[in-house]
Amino acid sequence: xxxxxxxxxxxxxxxxxxxxxxxxxxxxxxxxxxxxxxxxxxxxxxxxxxxxxxxxxxxxxxxxxxxxxxxxxxxxxxxxxxxxxxxxxxxxxxxxxxxxxxxxxxxxxxxxxxxxxxxxxxxxxxxxxxxxxxxxxxxxxxxxxxxxxxxxxxxxxxxxxxxxxxxxxxxxxxxxxxxxxxxxxxxxxxxxxxxxxxxxxxxxxxxxxxxxxxxxxxxxxxxxxxxx
Amino acid sequence: xxxxxxxxxxxxxxxxxxxxxxxxxxxxxxxxxxxxxxxxxxxxxxxxxxxxxxxxxxxxxxxxxxxxxxxxxxxxxxxxxxxxxxxxxxxxxxxxxxxxxxxxxxxxxxxxxxxxxxxxxxxxxxxxxxxxxxxxxxxxxxxxxxxxxxxxxxxxxxxxxxxxxxxxxxxxxxxxxxxxxxxxxxxxxxxxxxxxxxxxxxxxxxxxxxxxxxxxxxxxxxxxxxxx
Numbered sequence: 001x002x003x004x005x006x007x008x009x010x011x012x013x014x015x016x017x018x019x020x021x022x023x024x025x026x027x028x029x030x031x032x033x034x035x036x037x038x039x040x041x042x043x044x045x046x047x048x049x050x051x052x053x054x055x056x057x058x059x060x061x062x063x064x065x066x067x068x069x070x071x072x073x074x075x076x077x078x079x080x081x082x083x084x085x086x087x088x089x090x091x092x093x094x095x096x097x098x099x100x101x102x103x104x105x106x107x108x109x110x111x112x113x114x115x116x117x118x119x120x121x122x123x124x125x126x127x128x129x130x131x132x133x134x135x136x137x138x139x140x141x142x143x144x145x146x147x148x149x150x151x152x153x154x155x156x157x158x159x160x161x162x163x164x165x166x167x168x169x170x171x172x173x174x175x176x177x178x179x180x181x182x183x184x185x186x187x188x189x190x191x192x193x194x195x196x197x198x199x200x201x202x203x204x205x206x207x208x209x210x211x212x213x214x215x216x217x218x219x220x221x222x223x224x225x226x227x228x
Numbered sequence: 229x230x231x232x233x234x235x236x237x238x239x240x241x242x243x244x245x246x247x248x249x250x251x252x253x254x255x256x257x258x259x260x261x262x263x264x265x266x267x268x269x270x271x272x273x274x275x276x277x278x279x280x281x282x283x284x285x286x287x288x289x290x291x292x293x294x295x296x297x298x299x300x301x302x303x304x305x306x307x308x309x310x311x312x313x314x315x316x317x318x319x320x321x322x323x324x325x326x327x328x329x330x331x332x333x334x335x336x337x338x339x340x341x342x343x344x345x346x347x348x349x350x351x352x353x354x355x356x357x358x359x360x361x362x363x364x365x366x367x368x369x370x371x372x373x374x375x376x377x378x379x380x381x382x383x384x385x386x387x388x389x390x391x392x393x394x395x396x397x398x399x400x401x402x403x404x405x406x407x408x409x410x411x412x413x414x415x416x417x418x419x420x421x422x423x424x425x426x427x428x429x430x431x432x433x434x435x436x437x438x439x440x441x442x443x444x445x446x447x448x449x450x451x452x453x454x455x456x
Contacts, residue, residue: 051329051362063318070324077317089305090291096298101279134279 004061006031009045011038013202013210015107015159016068017056022155023072025196027079069099072152084152098138098145099156106131106157110164114171114211115218121173128175135160136181143190150194154187161188162201170211232289234259237273239266241430241438243335243387244296245284250383251300253424255307297327300380312380326366326373327384334359334385338392342399342439343446349401356403360412363388368411371418378422382415389416390429398439 006024008031010017024031036045036055048057048064057064058071060078065071076084085092106128113124135157139145145153164176178185192198234252236259238245252259264273264283276285276292285292286299288306293299304312313320334356341352363385367373373381392404406413420426 051325051333060318065318065321065325067325067328070321070328073324074317074321077320089302090288090293092305093293093298093302096301097279097293097295100295100298105279 005059007034007059008032009034009036009048009057009059010055011036013207014038014055015163018200018202019068019155019158020056020058020071020075021200022150022158022196023075023084025200026084026150026155027075027082029075029079069096069156072155076152082149084146084155086146086151095145095151095153095156098135098153101131102135102153102157102160106135107159110167110175112222113173113175114167115215115222116171117219120222121171125173125175132175132181132184136184139187140183142187144187150191150197154191158191158197160184161191161197162204163207166204166207166211169208170215233287235262235287236260237262237264237276237285237287238283239264241435242266242283243391246428246430247296247383247386248284248286248299248303249428250378250386250424251303251312253428254312254378254383255303255310257303257307297324297384300383304380310377312374312383314374314379323373323379323381323384326363326381329359330363330381330385330388334363335387338395338403340450341401341403342395343443343450344399345447348450349399353401353403360403360409364409364412367415370415372415378419378425382419386419386425388412389419389425390432391435394432394435394439397436398443 006029008017008020008024010020010033012035021031021033034044036042038055041053045055045057046053048059049055049066052066054066056068056071057066058074059065060074065074072084085095109124109127109131113121113128116124144150145157160176168174168176176184176188234257236245236248236252238248238261240263249259249261262272264270266283269281273283273285274281276287277283277294280294282294284296284299285294286302287293288302293302300312313323337352337355337359341349341356344352372378373385388404396402396404404412404416420429
């Protein structure tokens with residue numbers, strides 16, 4: 001296994017797609033990158049992920065796999081060198097727990113906060129900041145969530161290091177306060193210093209333009225969303 | 229491993245908690261069941277799952293694990309006899325994909341449909357019925373999603389066999405039409421005939437009373453929810 005063709009279908013600024021690329025690069029797996037226009041979806045994407053019609057999709061030996069966390073686990077099971085998940089089932093369960101937590105309780109509310117204003121934004125910011133406190137507790141005393149090396153949870157939370165500052169600028173808000181979260185701040189420095197990470201980030205100026213346009217497009221449709 | 233004390237903290241009618249119990253019983257693992265009052269949460273639950281404060285929690289050798297899918301994978305990694313997940317990484321990825329799909333695209337909208345009425349209910353029912361079509365395609369030609377035996381995906385989707393009919397009655401709606409979904413209907417019969425499943429289901433009359441009261445309590449707060 002592992003010798004077959006590998007392709008990644010993604011979108012240049014997707015915080016989910018970049019997870020797949022980071023994982024493959026950390027393991028030194030060569031792949032072909034296929035850029036998808038998510039605003040005008042290709043037949044390829046609709047064929048590979050007919051259920052959700054979303055990026056990223058990993059194609060391995062012509063078989064498609066969707067959803068970034070499922071792809072990460074698949075990659076770790078197929079290519080066993082440089083393991084991303086810990087060995088012990090309990091430690092693995094904790095990694096999955098915090099990865100889900102990061103998406104549901106930090107990424108989603110941060111995204112909503114960026115796209116909203118007023119009370120909606122304040123409600124979302126409250127949730128995001130409380131989640132950041134929990135992340136801070138988890139990273140204390142460690143270089144990476146994975147220990148000495150970047151692991152699954154570092155990849156899962158990696159968007160905090162580079163996407164979140166852009167979202168904060170676009171939404172005129174602060175979630176990741178370096179004075180309140182010094183351990184997370186140190187982790188961000190460590191993470192962004194890693195050659196695989198720093199050489200695989202989209203250009204910040206292009207991201208700012210893109211997310212400003214997303215905020216503009218989504219701000220009305222998200223109104224009142226976060227009260228539920 | 230596996231010789232230490234096992235406890236399950238759950239709530240008698242939780243479709244998530246029952247997954248953990250089914251998995252343990254299929255593997256023949258003895259456990260102590262601890263009933264939680266989710267409307268008046270115990271210190272034990274707040275201590276075991278301080279982040280989400282939700283059932284189920286598995287306690288194994290005094291270590292708590294939360295979230296039913298994470299628990300299922302943990303159980304399968306600790307007790308390797310009667311494997312719930314397939315052996316090959318690609319087949320495993322597909323199981324995780326459909327398990328997530330079942331929760332996000334069928335369970336959530338079915339629950340919202342039960343708790344709502346009018347346009348909100350119709351919108352949720354449309355999503356749920358479309359998802360049921362995809363489930364039907366997946367089960368065609370198989371006794372169980374796991375093949376000849378009940379596996380991870382059968383456990384993940386098991387609520388369709390017993391919770392969904394109650395929700396349909398409470399919400400005066402139909403999602404699982406046996407004429408439209410004959411393969412799913414046959415699977416339900418197979419699933420409910422299995423001794424581990426049929427002997428581990430909450431009483432239907434008590435479920436009806438409980439979910440009628442949930443519909444009453446939640447119907448106003450969910451209004452307009454499903455338009456987003």
